[in-house]
Amino acid sequence: MFVLVGLGNPGPQYSLNRHNVGFMVVDTIAQSYPFNPFKTKFNAFIAEGKLGPHKVLLCKPITFMNRSGQALGALMNFYKIPVENLYVVHDDLDLTFGRLKLKQGGGSGGHNGLTSLDQSIGKDYWRLRIGIGHPGHASAVSNYVLSNFSGHEQKELIPMLTTIAELTPDLFGSDAGLWLNQYHQRLKP
Template sequence: MKLIVGLGNYGSQYEATRHNAGWIALDQLIEKYGFTQQKNEHNSIIFFSTVNNEKVLFVKPQTYMNNSGIAIQAIMHYYKIEIKDLVILHDEKDFPVGKNQFKMNGSAAGHNGIKSVIQYLGTQNFNRYRIGIGQPEQGWKIIDWVLSKFKPEELENIILASKSISNFVNDWTKGTTFQNIMNLYN
């Protein structure tokens, strides 16, 4: 079983914000692969899918960004998912919009959602897909920047980039290692 989690905040006021880049990317995967069932459990919306005869859970935690680890830990425990079978999709302010990257392991680098995941999983050794949202413009505080809406052309860029890497799920469920996913898509 594979677990793909998009980090974000729930509520209409957060739709299309930079901090919800993980949810935006996850929506593209859900659109491509579909789902057979949807449940609200473990403080999350879980979309159940099957790709190449492998169960895949697409997850949107409903804990707000800074408490994402609570939901992810609960899902991993309940469904007995190994850390190697987890990918977190999240915003990355150190990358410009349009630059995205798969990554294995690493610190939170100031990202509070990732910090929560590390805290609750007890490790920083998990797979990620980092989605560039750019640095704050002159005069912006980081918190205001990440909670600001994407410009229409930026949002389109995020959607197109997410669609372009969506085949990683197909490759991953066929047994391609995450190291090879990075080699193929980065």
């Protein structure tokens, strides 16, 4: 079994925020494949289903971003999921809007949601980093990540989310470079 977690903040006021792109990915996948409806368990919304041959749990922690590790630690322990079967989807300021990176392990890069996960379950999980761009100044970061995507970005966001969802069945156990190449090739203008 694999767990695919989208990081974000719960509540409608955050739903279109840049910081919630992880939730957006998970919601798009849940709508694109035959997943059970989300239910609340372990301080998270969880939906079970299959992607290709893989049984997958989709997860959206409702503990707020900075305490995501609380929900994930409980879920991973209950289902006995090895950390290398965890894929975390999150926003990344250091990548330009629309760029993706996929890697196993690493540091938090200042992302408080990842810091919480690292403290709870360790660092050996997979990270699907989704570029949201940077506001230019460190003092503007907090307001930037908690602001909605611009109108132009929202138009580009739908094909991004759709492409990620289409490629997700091939994500688990695949070569990260090949998977990313497929994504970026599909979104070329």
